[in-house]
Amino acid sequence: MHDILVLSAATLAAGFLRGVTGFGFALAAVPLYSLTMAPLQAIVVAQILQIAAAPTDFLQNRRSVDRRALGRLCGGALVFAPIGAVFATRLPADALRLAIAAIVLMGLAALMARVTIRDGKAPAVTAGALAGLLGGLAAMPGPPAVAYFLGRGTEKSVSRASLLLFFAFTASIALAALALESEVVDWGIGVSALAAYPSMLFGNWMGTRLFQRLGDGHYRVAALAVLFLSAALTGAKGIAGLI
Numbered sequence: 001m002h003d004i005l006v007l008s009a010a011t012l013a014a015g016f017l018r019g020v021t022g023f024g025f026a027l028a029a030v031p032l033y034s035l036t037m038a039p040l041q042a043i044v045v046a047q048i049l050q051i052a053a054a055p056t057d058f059l060q061n062r063r064s065v066d067r068r069a070l071g072r073l074c075g076g077a078l079v080f081a082p083i084g085a086v087f088a089t090r091l092p093a094d095a096l097r098l099a100i101a102a103i104v105l106m107g108l109a110a111l112m113a114r115v116t117i118r119d120g121k122a123p124a125v126t127a128g129a130l131a132g133l134l135g136g137l138a139a140m141p142g143p144p145a146v147a148y149f150l151g152r153g154t155e156k157s158v159s160r161a162s163l164l165l166f167f168a169f170t171a172s173i174a175l176a177a178l179a180l181e182s183e184v185v186d187w188g189i190g191v192s193a194l195a196a197y198p199s200m201l202f203g204n205w206m207g208t209r210l211f212q213r214l215g216d217g218h219y220r221v222a223a224l225a226v227l228f229l230s231a232a233l234t235g236a237k238g239i240a241g242l243i
Contacts, residue, residue, distance in 0.1 A: 003036045004195055011049065011196040012203040019207020021223050022160030023146055023167065025050060026139040027230030031237050040088060044178060044185055046139040047171040048193040049200050054168035061161035066154065069124050070162050073145060076128025077135065077170045084136025085177035096138060097238030101231045108227045117151030124148065135170035136177060146223060160211065
């Protein structure tokens with residue numbers, strides 16, 4: 001019962017962040033889930049929940065999506081998400097957490113410096129490839145994709161809609177690869193995800209209501225805050241595991 005309560009509380013918080021920014025779910029959920037389950041199991045639960053939310057995301061956001069950018073991001077992720085999943089099954093979890101935290105912080109520093117990312121195929125495919133690698137590695141494709149949209153100065157509604165669908169795509173590819181590479185995907189994981197799903201829906205609903213009240217400037221601040229929080233949580237968990 002304790003584990004279910006922790007899982008539901010973590011999912012509620014992560015769902016709220018997701019509703020506000022369009023990302024941040026796995027960034028917040030995976031470190032919190034790993035307090036009560038193995039890191040690879042935490043990754044799989046986060047991926048299942050993001051896939052489960054995809055139909056609703058598509059119906060609600062399909063008119064706001066940047067289809068060209070989304071297609072290019074997905075093209076990069078399609079190749080590199082399976083590679084990340086292979087690494088996830090073979091590398092030490094705590095070392096991975098530290099690497100992810102470092103990558104998130106580097107992306108955060110670039111965004112705070114207001115680095116501008118030009119429009120074009122190469123930046124989008126590169127961001128998609130990096131996001132896919134992190135998505136397969138730790139269910140955390142957010143930082144490169146978020147940096148891509150914020151760096152282009154994309155409107156908040158377009159960024160949020162595009163990110164939601166991109167993360168569902170990345171999670172689908174990564175989960176399929178993990179299912180082939182390990183035995184972590186089983187009925188027990190599915191039951192855990194099912195138990196957490198109502199909390200995700202409610203948290204996402206609350207976050208979406210707040211998103212509708214945010215201006216572009218406040219949206220950017222919220223996005224940067226989520227990135228910093230995710231880096232801190234992931235890095236702290238990695239250091240604790242290595243000490």
